[in-house]
Amino acid sequence: MNSEILHNIKDTPFNERETFNNAILLLSMVKSEYYYIVGFSRPDNKIEIGFDFEDSAYGKISEAVTMSFSGDSSGIKVATKLANVLFVKETAMPFSAADYFAFKNGCVYYDRVFEKDDVIPASMDKLNGIILSVKKELGDFINQALVYILNQGRK
Numbered sequence: 001m002n003s004e005i006l007h008n009i010k011d012t013p014f015n016e017r018e019t020f021n022n023a024i025l026l027l028s029m030v031k032s033e034y035y036y037i038v039g040f041s042r043p044d045n046k047i048e049i050g051f052d053f054e055d056s057a058y059g060k061i062s063e064a065v066t067m068s069f070s071g072d073s074s075g076i077k078v079a080t081k082l083a084n085v086l087f088v089k090e091t092a093m094p095f096s097a098a099d100y101f102a103f104k105n106g107c108v109y110y111d112r113v114f115e116k117d118d119v120i121p122a123s124m125d126k127l128n129g130i131i132l133s134v135k136k137e138l139g140d141f142i143n144q145a146l147v148y149i150l151n152q153g154r155k
Helices: 014-029 124-153
Strands: 036-041 046-055 059-072 075-086 101-104 107-115
Touching: 014 036, 014 046, 014 059, 014 124, 046 124, 059 124, 075 124, 107 124
Parallel strands: none
Antiparallel strands: 036 046, 046 059, 059 075, 075 107, 101 107
C-alpha cells in the first residue's frame, strides 16, 4: 500500500515485519500485570516493553526494555539501562551476575539476543516466553541488587 502518511517498510524483510507484527498483537492482548507496551517504532522495528516489580523492601518500581527485531541479524535483541539500580561507589559489579548484565560507571545494562524461529518468525508463544524470561531475569537481578544496596546502607 502506497501512501504519503504510511511508513515505507518495503526494505524490511518479511520475516522481521511478521515477527514485529506478532509482538505488537501479543502485547496488545496481555494483561498489564505481566508487561505492557510503553512505545514502539514501526520503521525501526523496535518495541519498548514495561515491567512492574513490587517487593516489601522497596515497594513498587518499573523498568522498561527495548526489543529490536532488526538490530541483530541472528535474533531479537533485548536491551536496557536499569533505571532503579545504581552502584555509586562501586568500580565493578559488586556481586556475580549473568553475562548479559554489564556494569559501566555505576550503571547496570542488560543486553541479550534471543533466537528467532525458523519456520514462523517468532511465534506468539515464543515471544511471550522471551518477554517473561527477561522479566524474571530483571526481577531476580533487581532483588539481588537492592538487597546489596540496602545492606550497604546499614554498614
